Amino acid sequence: MKNNTPQLTWCEIRFGDDMNWWIKELSIPVQWDIDSLSIIDPRQMSYILDLLDAMRDYGLSMDIVENAFIPFQLQKINPDKTARLVRVNETFFDTDEELFALPDTLDENKNTYADFLSHITKLRVNYLNDKIDFEQKFTTTELEEQIRDAQTQAFMEGRATHLFQEIIDILEFIPDGFEISGSDDDEEKLKTKSEEDFSAVKDIAEFDDKDLEEDETMRWDDEDDDRPSEFDDEGLDLVEPKPEKKRRGRKPKKLQE
Numbered sequence: 694m695k696n697n698t699p700q701l702t703w704c705e706i707r708f709g710d711d712m713n714w715w716i717k718e719l720s721i722p723v724q725w726d727i728d729s730l731s732i733i734d735p736r737q738m739s740y741i742l743d744l745l746d747a748m749r750d751y752g753l754s755m756d757i758v759e760n761a762f763i764p765f766q767l768q769k770i771n772p773d774k775t776a777r778l779v780r781v782n783e784t785f786f787d788t789d790e791e792l793f794a795l796p797d798t799l800d801e802n803k804n805t806y807a808d809f810l811s812h813i814t815k816l817r818v819n820y821l822n823d824k825i826d827f828e829q830k831f832t833t834t835e836l837e838e839q840i841r842d843a844q845t846q847a848f849m850e851g852r853a854t855h856l857f858q859e860i861i862d863i864l865e866f867i868p869d870g871f872e873i874s875g876s877d878d879d880e881e882k883l884k885t886k887s888e889e890d891f892s893a894v895k896d897i898a899e900f901d902d903k904d905l906e907e908d909e910t911m912r913w914d915d916e917d918d919d920r921p922s923e924f925d926d927e928g929l930d931l932v933e934p935k936p937e938k939k940r941r942g943r944k945p946k947k948l949q950e
């Protein structure tokens with residue numbers, strides 16, 4: 694188990710109008726507005742990992758990536774477009790489960806997520822300098838300034854920037870006026886692949902009560918009372934995702950609440 698925020702064992706999340714997941718409640722108190730805290734879903738994390746694969750030749754550190762996120766697994770989906778997640782002892786690079794990823798921004802004494810952003814920014818700059826013939830080397834300062842301008846504009850418009858968007862803005866960044874040959878085709882393939890791989894969390898926005906009753910993977914009602922569950926003490930039944938495709942590795946080990 695990672696040492697980052699060990700007291701954090703579960704979280705409640707809500708499905709926003711922007712089609713992203715946001716934190717509703719955590720098992721630990723936080724010192725700021727929790728509604729502004731977002732979480733990356735399995736489809737989004739799969740897409741991020743695919744983009745990071747292209748950075749291996751430029752010095753990608755898997756340890757920096759792993760330490761930047763806290764892994765969670767879906768336990769229960771509610772009819773009101775909220776869900777409960779439980780923390781698991783798992784690695785994003787070696788698993789057959791679809792995991793949510795909470796960027797580790799909760800401990801003010803650590804900067805693992807900030808280190809991750811700095812790391813992928815340098816990797817993207819190295820990638821751009823390798824792929825594009827600039828008159829002068831493109832710098833991390835230039836990339837950060839251009840991204841910051843876009844984020845400031847979103848803030849001025851009253852829009853919270855989801856952390857998935859913050860990461861993608863870096864990993865897909867191309868300076869204005871330049872292009873990378875074949876990049877559009879490659880990114881479209883990645884998006885298509887990530888949609889195919891994402892099966893544990895469906896289109897929640899389209900769910901209604903009837904859908905929840907008919908979908909066996911979403912049942913947690915009385916008909917499952919005979920099924921053993923380590924969460925029985927709290928009156929909760931574990932909902933196990935049934936992915937159509939599996940990533941590599943072993944089964945996760947759930948943390949005790």
